[in-house]
Amino acid sequence: MSRRESRMEVDLPGKIELIADLPGHEDKAWHVAWNPARPLLASCSADKTVRLYHYNTISTSDTSDSSSSLKFELNTSIATGHTKTVRGIAWSPSGQTLATASFDANIGIWQQEEDEDGEAENNVNGGGEWECVSLLEGHETECKSVAYSSTGTLLASCSRDKTVWIWEVHPDADFECMGVLMEHSQDVKCVAWHPTEEILASASYDDTIKLYQDDPSDDWFCATTLTGHTSTVWSIAWEPKEGGYLASSSDDRTIRIWRRLPGKGDISFECAAVIEGHERSVYSISWAPAPEKEAVKDAGGKNLGWLASTGGDGTVLIWQINEVPGEPDKSPKIEQTLLARLDAAHGVHDLNAIAWCPRAGMDGIFATAGDDGHTKVWKLILS
């Protein structure tokens, strides 16, 4: 039942179809994460559990309406042992390790026990129990987000205690703290690594975004601060192929796209676009490379991919992001085109997270997590 006024809207080029509705969490579902190497989807919740769903993969040759052949089923529910909400989850690039970020201020590191044959890696349906192989303590208050770097050698975490921690990942689930960065003046909501370089971004209740680099002869340091949002920055996402852009979403209901400026030395950015469309806080964004064959033909320029956004208005918006040449001697420009819109994706409830599936053969597939405790899987279909 829609209580909203109907809109006069030009038909959008895309529509969003539901592939799977996965209930089960007994309280808000806060986050979702796709395993990058295995057909597993993870969700986490205020009920202190992580749920893992297994899905069958579509063969890449199946280009027709394949949504009906994609099936999700519950693989397991991990009673994490966290004493409060599990707020964030992240898979290592190898897909073997899961990190959990909890309001109890700790980070859990989880791996599957090998089954008797020692074939945990290949056995997606079995493969043994998930066990906590390490507990990273240190944050003083709620941990909000964890993220692995692109090579998997670093893990970042952040908290209401205003800090960002960087951990080095060693064999045998050994983690060494490489830095505690106390640059933000308020809670840090989200951390995200550059897709190819060791550059970390953090988003904060202090309305700013900070970027950190490692000085080989010294420590991790804050290289630059991005200001412009007029309220809490909830989520950040890098342009996934080259990391030439960073997207951010805020309580101020906008999404900003920041361009990384060329040049040597410390990194710097300028704001390239401010995108409006949501009616309440934008809690989460996700940026996927768009398959070339799906690029909207009349957009022109360089196709930077699809940005999906969602938040307190319960709406999912999907934008095509294009880079177009600017005036001579000026920076290129960003143009966004709204591809698809879905209202009330989780009924009357807020959506807390949105994530594109990064695996081959899963183009256009994304997952959402909502206050109704459901995780839902969707497909973007372009006409």
Next chain:
Amino acid sequence: MEVFNPNPTIFVPTKSRHAQFAKPHSLWLNDPDSEQDTDEDDSDEVEQIDQDEIFDLIRSISDPEHRSMTLEQLAVVSAPQITFNSKVPDRVTVEFTPTVPHCGMSTFIGLSIRVRLLRSLPERYKIDIRVKPGSHESEHALNKQLNDKERVAAALENPALLEVLEQCLSTAGRST
């Protein structure tokens, strides 16, 4: 505990209406001949809850500093301070007035209003809590944290805070 307002002004509460979520069918509530549904709920009909009904939910919350007083008696909440978005009737703004500009209990009071409404209203309602403009020295900071769902959720997982909150909410269902 530091007392912020040792001598609060107490207001006389107004009579409570016979407050039910509005039954739109019959003018005669107790009419035995009418064919009205008595078991309607909010699943099929979009009944709008009005200002007075929301006020009835929050008026009897106890003030954390003066537990024998309600938010209504201390003029912290009032019906006119509850407003609806004309375009989206399920979005409600509840404004409250701390008794003194430096009131350190304001976050707690705002939280108690939010929790009471979260537990009592149908799920479709989105609530914004604000202090009355000009009534508090940290107005912006206060509004920001009262409307940050993550901070609110984390606060409610704090057992000590939750215990005091439940005590202040225990009086909320009583009519004056």
